[in-house]
Amino acid sequence: MTRTYIVPIGSSPCPQPTPRGVAAIVDEPSAAGVPFAMQHRDRAPKARYFDQHFYELEAERLWSRTWQMACRLEEIPSPRNYVEYEILDQSVIVMRADADTVVAFQNACRHRGVKVIEGNGNCEGGFVCPFHGWCYDEHGKNSFVPARKTFSEHNLDADDINLISVRCETWGGCAWINFDNDAPPLRDCIEPFASIQDAWQLEAMRAEWWYACRLPVNWKLAQEAFVEQYHVVESHPQLVIPGRLLPRDGSFDPQTFLDAELHYLRMMSEGMAGMVHANDVQVAEGLRNIELPADGPTAVAQWNRTLNEAVVAWHRDRGSIIADLNELDAQGLNQPMGYCFPNFFVLPMYSSASSYRFRPLGPEETLMEIWSLTRFPVGGEPPVPPVPERWECDDDRWPPIPRQDFSNLPKQQKGLHNKGFEYMRLSERNEGHISNFERTVDGFLSGRSYDELLRALAELNVNPLERPIVDIGF
Numbered sequence: 001m002t003r004t005y006i007v008p009i010g011s012s013p014c015p016q017p018t019p020r021g022v023a024a025i026v027d028e029p030s031a032a033g034v035p036f037a038m039q040h041r042d043r044a045p046k047a048r049y050f051d052q053h054f055y056e057l058e059a060e061r062l063w064s065r066t067w068q069m070a071c072r073l074e075e076i077p078s079p080r081n082y083v084e085y086e087i088l089d090q091s092v093i094v095m096r097a098d099a100d101t102v103v104a105f106q107n108a109c110r111h112r113g114v115k116v117i118e119g120n121g122n123c124e125g126g127f128v129c130p131f132h133g134w135c136y137d138e139h140g141k142n143s144f145v146p147a148r149k150t151f152s153e154h155n156l157d158a159d160d161i162n163l164i165s166v167r168c169e170t171w172g173g174c175a176w177i178n179f180d181n182d183a184p185p186l187r188d189c190i191e192p193f194a195s196i197q198d199a200w201q202l203e204a205m206r207a208e209w210w211y212a213c214r215l216p217v218n219w220k221l222a223q224e225a226f227v228e229q230y231h232v233v234e235s236h237p238q239l240v241i242p243g244r245l246l247p248r249d250g251s252f253d254p255q256t257f258l259d260a261e262l263h264y265l266r267m268m269s270e271g272m273a274g275m276v277h278a279n280d281v282q283v284a285e286g287l288r289n290i291e292l293p294a295d296g297p298t299a300v301a302q303w304n305r306t307l308n309e310a311v312v313a314w315h316r317d318r319g320s321i322i323a324d325l326n327e328l329d330a331q332g333l334n335q336p337m338g339y340c341f342p343n344f345f346v347l348p349m350y351s352s353a354s355s356y357r358f359r360p361l362g363p364e365e366t367l368m369e370i371w372s373l374t375r376f377p378v379g380g381e382p383p384v385p386p387v388p389e390r391w392e393c394d395d396d397r398w399p400p401i402p403r404q405d406f407s408n409l410p411k412q413q414k415g416l417h418n419k420g421f422e423y424m425r426l427s428e429r430n431e432g433h434i435s436n437f438e439r440t441v442d443g444f445l446s447g448r449s450y451d452e453l454l455r456a457l458a459e460l461n462v463n464p465l466e467r468p469i470v471d472i473g474f
Ligand code: FES
Pocket: 109, 110, 111, 112, 113, 114, 129, 130, 131, 132, 133, 134
């Protein structure tokens, strides 16, 4: 079938710098065989977000080759605890083998393919298939076949009737899986995200709540709503608080700044039900009478240092693990957002964070999960929040900030289909991550080598906010 692609007149089909001339519509596939490829770094063709063939290519060449956050470790606290991880048409058993090891298996009985488990549970004594009762031990090894003698020998080859292993590693308080036995190790694929989050002690955090949303949009469109700050003024007006920004004329009133800052922290906390945790807001409120200098930049720096110090002291006094936030600031490691390709986010604020995961349910349907993470005294961690039911994106139970983000998304997915609309135009400076991300997707879809992809991932797995368009190596 012929598809319509956009390339600049006279250009080669390889990724090009921003075109200055006129774009023409021609019927040519890109050189690498990727439909609707990112021919221009700052334009994302609309069909990437709904085309069935593009979606199938992602299943075949991206989701089958990437490390995916499969569960939080507190979901499987004890040996033999398991959860089911689903991605597209694949189902995986993720099981804690011992205190340090998590293993994974394809969730399909070797007899006639029935899913061996559903949801979560404990497999003390192994797994029993619910259909005819084939049994597997906790290593996935087949341990019993009812009426064994009724099968021919070649169908019961001992090496061929065990559950099929899936690669699994742990990091950052989560278990991660990858279907590709040739993929580089997890850590290589998620740097520098991993090192930055390690410095911030991500693995010491626990989920306070866990929600899930069914969004009627493509998975890439869904996550791209959360990677830039360009939308904040229009979509989240309550976060634009007079007095927080330093006036250009040099006038500065410390009390106005302090009031605005406390108001912002409360808005962020209530708006996300915890990204700035209520504990940290309380610590900040306790500082409302501190003396700040009359010089704006000095006052802002002093406020940040004082609040960081007070938050760290508050958590350490209670026996929680927390990094020295001022030291992280000095090292440039105290960042408001960490992105991990293809679908995992951490948004740290002081002691706590929101964390997102996006999974495709169809070309125009996404499951977005949000965890609110915070720190607890060692030994005083709460039970795991239950697996969330899937709320619709307009459900009244959503906190105000995600509800505002969600309200735009269905309108955007609809708008993309309009005949006159061909591509999204991206700001070089404010929406660079979207371009970097989409071009990395093309790298996977065109079958680039892991060496090439690792270089792109190292540019992508950073704080996406205000990240410009960068060279990812292809
Ligand atoms: S399908 Fe599992 S025992 Fe038959």
